[in-house]
Each structure stands twice: as structure tokens, then as C-alpha cells.
Amino acid sequence: xxxxLHRSIHAELPVAVGGRGIELFDADGKAxxxxxxxxxxxxxxxxxxxxxxxxxxxxDKLAYAHTGFFTTEIAERLADRLxxxxxDGIDYVYLVTGGSQAMEAALKMARQYFVEKGEIARRHIIAxxxxxxxxxxxxxxxxxxxxxxxxxxxxxxxxHHIAPCYAYRGRSAGESEYGYGERVANxxxxxxxxLGPGEVIAFVAETVVGATxxxxxxxxxxxxxxxxxxxxxxxxxxxxxVMCGMGRTGTLHAYEQEGIVPDLVAIAKGLGGGxxxxxxxxxxxxxxxxxxxxxxxxxxxxxxxxxxxAAAAALAVQDVIREQGLLENVVKxxxxxxxxxxxxxxxxxxxxxIRGRGLFRGIEIVADRGEKSPFAPARKVHAAVKRExxxxxxMVYPMGGTIDGVQGDHxxxxxxxxxxxxxxxxxxxxxxxxxxxxxxxGVA
Ligand code: PMP
Numbered sequence: 001x002x003x004x005l006h007r008s009i010h011a012e013l014p015v016a017v018g019g020r021g022i023e024l025f026d027a028d029g030k031a032x033x034x035x036x037x038x039x040x041x042x043x044x045x046x047x048x049x050x051x052x053x054x055x056x057x058x059x060d061k062l063a064y065a066h067t068g069f070f071t072t073e074i075a076e077r078l079a080d081r082l083x084x085x086x087x088d089g090i091d092y093v094y095l096v097t098g099g100s101q102a103m104e105a106a107l108k109m110a111r112q113y114f115v116e117k118g119e120i121a122r123r124h125i126i127a128x129x130x131x132x133x134x135x136x137x138x139x140x141x142x143x144x145x146x147x148x149x150x151x152x153x154x155x156x157x158x159x160h161h162i163a164p165c166y167a168y169r170g171r172s173a174g175e176s177e178y179g180y181g182e183r184v185a186n187x188x189x190x191x192x193x194x195l196g197p198g199e200v201i202a203f204v205a206e207t208v209v210g211a212t213x214x215x216x217x218x219x220x221x222x223x224x225x226x227x228x229x230x231x232x233x234x235x236x237x238x239x240x241x242v243m244c245g246m247g248r249t250g251t252l253h254a255y256e257q258e259g260i261v262p263d264l265v266a267i268a269k270g271l272g273g274g275x276x277x278x279x280x281x282x283x284x285x286x287x288x289x290x291x292x293x294x295x296x297x298x299x300x301x302x303x304x305x306x307x308x309x310a311a312a313a314a315l316a317v318q319d320v321i322r323e324q325g326l327l328e329n330v331v332k333x334x335x336x337x338x339x340x341x342x343x344x345x346x347x348x349x350x351x352x353x354i355r356g357r358g359l360f361r362g363i364e365i366v367a368d369r370g371e372k373s374p375f376a377p378a379r380k381v382h383a384a385v386k387r388e389x390x391x392x393x394x395m396v397y398p399m400g401g402t403i404d405g406v407q408g409d410h411x412x413x414x415x416x417x418x419x420x421x422x423x424x425x426x427x428x429x430x431x432x433x434x435x436x437x438x439x440x441x442g443v444a
Contacts, residue, residue: 110125202238
């Protein structure tokens with residue numbers, strides 16, 4: 001019997017014993033295609049020799065040095081690389097060990113930024129109802145996922161939520177995509193005015209929504225409008241690219257495709273590709289300067305931040321992606337994945353939406369595609385698809401829960417950047433079989 005408090009205590013988990021390329025192996029010798037990179041993490045797949053070599057080399061040099069005493073060459077090189085590879089507007093880096101830590105740090109950084117500037121009345125965080133920004137209390141409060149928040153509500157700080165940009169469900173009949181984007185973005189303006197323009201710290205959003213609904217990009221123009229509103233009221237724009245960032249959608253940062261620059265952006269999963277726990281906050285010069293010319297001290301910190309092994313893993317992963325031109329693969333194979341998903345599910349009675357960017361794709365499963373009616377939550381269709389997929393040696397990431405009162409069953413695909421065309425075919429074929437096995441066609 002396992003002595004670990006697993007996520008789901010009664011679920012019987014296979015024991016992972018190895019991994020090579022896009023596959024993981026369990027103790028019985030069964031192979032699983034990692035078509036979701038766990039939760040969009042393992043962007044270079046498993047056992048990548050160059051990353052392993054970089055980790056061994058760093059371990060031989062130095063495993064750990066507390067950031068209160070030292071910086072390290074490897075952490076500095078990682079920061080330089082991240083800044084050099086980012087478009088203008090990213091000038092400094094704060095290194096942590098994961099997504100929740102990155103988002104927590106971003107929220108505190110945003111508040112202290114205004115304290116440094118003497119705008120101490122700013123205290124509100126606005127986010128969206130369709131959102132997940134991590135599981136620690138501060139970011140759980142920012143997130144809008146009711147299922148994750150409900151029992152902890154008495155412990156959560158007060159935050160505010162506006163509509164998501166979720167065209168499949170939110171766009172009214174006859175409304176243009178652009179008009180829809182503008183309408184939901186304008187909710188931010190209304191919320192800022194309601195709370196008091198000088199009292200809002202930041203607006204927080206995932207650039208392409210991953211963790212609450214598989215791979216939902218905003219409609220064109222939405223983020224430009226959001227940026228305009230933030231600028232007008234001096235509100236910081238914090239983008240959560242923990243899942244959708246670091247090349248996953250075909251550009252290093254997903255926001256590059258929106259034609260905007262955030263004030264702060266959180267990255268994690270694909271940064272270190274799972275070879276070490278690592279995350280970061282990237283920030284513009286104005287944020288850093290507020291600290292540099294103010295107290296000179298960001299009142300935050302963690303024991304393992306800037307960890308040399310994590311920095312070595314992240315730098316090696318980012319080097320491989322760049323040297324092997326893997327972002328091009330993300331774009332090319334992402335298009336192929338999109339095509340194959342459309343071929344397989346375009347007319348499927350139970351697939352209401354197929355969406356995403358790059359190698360970040362999602363399908364939404366519904367009881368009736370014409371009506372867009374969801375399955376009853378109790379059926380847990382998303383979990384059934386995962387189970388059937390695992391039985392067929394395929395890992396896909398399932399998501400359920402309600403958004404604005406409507407049940408969603410979403411399946412996220414996020415294969416490694418090294419995936420081949422043949423492997424994409426295999427993934428979609430197995431997924432199709434898993435979906436059909438999980439839901440008898442035509443039966444709601
Ligand atoms: N933000 C987003 C968008 C995420 O997808 C996740 C993880 N699923 C997090 C934050 C939290 O990251 P972590 O699990 O590394 O704390």
C-alpha cells in the first residue's frame with residue numbers, strides 16, 4: 001500500500017519507472033505516449049541526453065547556494081538567456097520553483113510596486129471567472145475556478161472576477177468575434193470604475209487558457225483592449241503563461257501573438273521541461289526600477305529560489321529548443337495536430353469545439369454538439385476519456401467543472417516539441433478510440 005497522500009486517494013496509479021523521447025514506461029513494461037507532457041510540462045520529452053548532461057555537469061560543480069548569500073553563474077546565464085530571447089519589454093527575471101510560486105510572487109511584486117511608488121490605496125486584484133493560477137492561498141483567491149476554491153473560501157483574500165473570453169460559450173448569436181472580445185474586455189473597465197480606479201493593483205489572465213478549459217485563445221483584439229484599459233487606469237497587466245508559455249503555442253511567449261507586452265509574466269512548466277522544478281516571473285524595467293529606486297528590497301523569497309540545478313535544467317532545455325529550431329516544429333506539427341483533430345472530430349456528435357495554438361490544443365466534449373449541451377457533471381466524461389486513453393497507452397489531460405454554471409468536459413493535448421508527424425497520427429487515432437469508448441455515440 002502506498003504511504004503517499006496522492007491527489008486522488010482511491011485511484012490506482014501505474015508506477016512510472018522510465019521515460020524516453022515522447023514515451024513513459026510503467027513497472028509492467030507498458031508504454032504511454034505523453035501527448036499532454038503531463039500537464040504541459042515535458043516539452044523536450046523524457047531522458048533528453050543534453051539536458052541530463054547539463055544537470056550532471058552542474059551537480060558536479062555546485063548543487064545549492066542560498067540566494068541571500070550568493071548569486072550563481074548558471075542562474076545569471078539563465079536570466080540573460082530569457083531576456084535575450086524575449087521581445088522588448090522584458091528586462092529582469094525573478095526565479096522560483098514552480099507556477100504557483102511564480103504567480104504568488106507576481107501578485108506581491110505588483111502590490112509592492114505601488115507601495116514603492118506611494119500608491120498605497122491600490123489593493124484590488126481582478127481576474128476572470130474561467131481561470132486557475134495555482135493552488136496556494138493567494139493565487140487560489142485570484143483564480144476563478146469555484147470547484148478548487150469552494151471549501152477554502154474562508155481563507156481566501158477578497159478578489160474580483162469578470163467574464164472570461166470564451167467565444168464558444170460566451171459569444172451571442174449575431175455578435176462578431178471582435179465585438180464579443182471588446183464587450184468582455186470592457187467588463188474590466190466597468191470593474192475598475194466600480195472598485196475605484198486608484199485602488200486596483202492588477203488584472204490577471206492566462207494568455208491562452210489551459211488549466212480550466214483546454215487551450216482557449218482569446219478572440220482577436222481582446223488583449224489589445226485589455227492592455228488599453230490597464231494603461232488608462234495605471235493598472236498592471238499580469239499574464240499567467242505557466243502553461244501556455246515557453247514556446248508551447250509557437251512563439252516563446254503566447255502574448256507575442258496578441259501584439260501586447262504585459263508588465264509581469266509568470267512562466268514555469270515548459271521552462272525546465274520537468275527536468276527540475278522551476279518557474280520565473282519576467283518583468284519590465286519599470287517594475288524593477290520601482291524597487292531599485294525605492295526600498296531596494298522585494299519583500300519576498302523562498303529557500304530554493306534560483307536553485308542552480310533548476311537553472312541548469314532550464315538553460316539546457318531552452319538551449320536545445322533554440323539550437324534545434326524546435327519552435328518551428330511546434331508551429332508545423334501544431335498545424336498538423338489541428339488538421340488531424342478536425343478530420344477525426346469535425347463531425348463527431350460529442351465534440352463541440354476544437355481549438356488552440358501550436359502544440360497546445362483542446363477539444364470540448366458535449367452531449368449534443370448542435371445544442372452545445374454539456375453532459376451531466378456526475379458522468380465525469382473527461383475522466384472517462386483519460387481512463388480509456390491510459391488503457392490505450394496515451395496520456396491526455398482531462399478537465400471538468402463548471403464555468404458560469406455550465407459543465408465543461410475538456411481534453412487538453414500538449415505533446416512534446418520533438419513529436420513527429422507519425423506520432424501525431426497515432427495520438428489522434430488513440431484519442432478518437434478513447435473518446436468513442438468513453439461515450440457511446442449519440443447517447444447523452
Ligand atoms: N497557472 C497555470 C495557468 C497553471 O496551469 C498552473 C498549473 N497547472 C499553475 C498556475 C500552478 O503551477 P504549479 O502547479 O507549478 O504550482
